[in-house]
Amino acid sequence: MTEPDALTATADLYDARGDELQSVCLQFQDLGGRQSFSGPVRTVRCREDNGLVKAVLNSAGHGAVLVVDGGGLLTTALMGDMIAAAAVENGWAGVVIHGAVRDRTALAGLPLGVKALGSNPRKSAKAGAGEVDVVLQIDGVVFRPGAMLYADPDGILVEY
Numbered sequence: 001m002t003e004p005d006a007l008t009a010t011a012d013l014y015d016a017r018g019d020e021l022q023s024v025c026l027q028f029q030d031l032g033g034r035q036s037f038s039g040p041v042r043t044v045r046c047r048e049d050n051g052l053v054k055a056v057l058n059s060a061g062h063g064a065v066l067v068v069d070g071g072g073l074l075t076t077a078l079m080g081d082m083i084a085a086a087a088v089e090n091g092w093a094g095v096v097i098h099g100a101v102r103d104r105t106a107l108a109g110l111p112l113g114v115k116a117l118g119s120n121p122r123k124s125a126k127a128g129a130g131e132v133d134v135v136l137q138i139d140g141v142v143f144r145p146g147a148m149l150y151a152d153p154d155g156i157l158v159e160y
């Protein structure tokens with residue numbers, strides 16, 4: 001996987017295409033080894049259960065970005081280094097988690113975009129409760145499966 005080129009900086013993209021893009025105001029932390037990443041959106045909605053996150057990231061990513069609506073809860077980690085390594089192996093460009101991750105040090109060394117609210121060493125349940133590829137709304141921003149998402153240290157842009 002190659003680093004998306006610097007010409008697609010989100011600020012430049014917003015200047016060029018602002019009316020076609022939503023900008024995420026929430027201040028996610030950049031926790032992966034790739035800070036600039038982009039791809040079509042896939043989604044998971046779950047709460048303190050990462051069974052679906054694990055299953056989806058263990059399937060072919062085709063350069064997509066998985067957006068996980070964990071309800072903003074920081075009580076359990078929805079992804080750690082094993083799942084993130086599987087995401088790399090399966091060709092995912094990145095993972096945006098409205099919730100927490102764990103294994104920060106290892107995540108920082110993986111060629112994967114990871115944005116999350118924070119971290120927590122406590123693991124999630126694995127029952128697989130939740131939904132896959134539903135339309136998400138996080139902090140007023142709509143994430144539709146298939147919409148293009150662009151992320152870099154400045155933030156996250158997503159097509160309407």
Ligand SMILES: O=C([O-])CC(=O)C(=O)O
Nearest residue numbers: 079080081082083123124
């Ligand atoms: O198993 C989990 O809940 C997540 C995790 O720690 C990993 O991916 O390594």
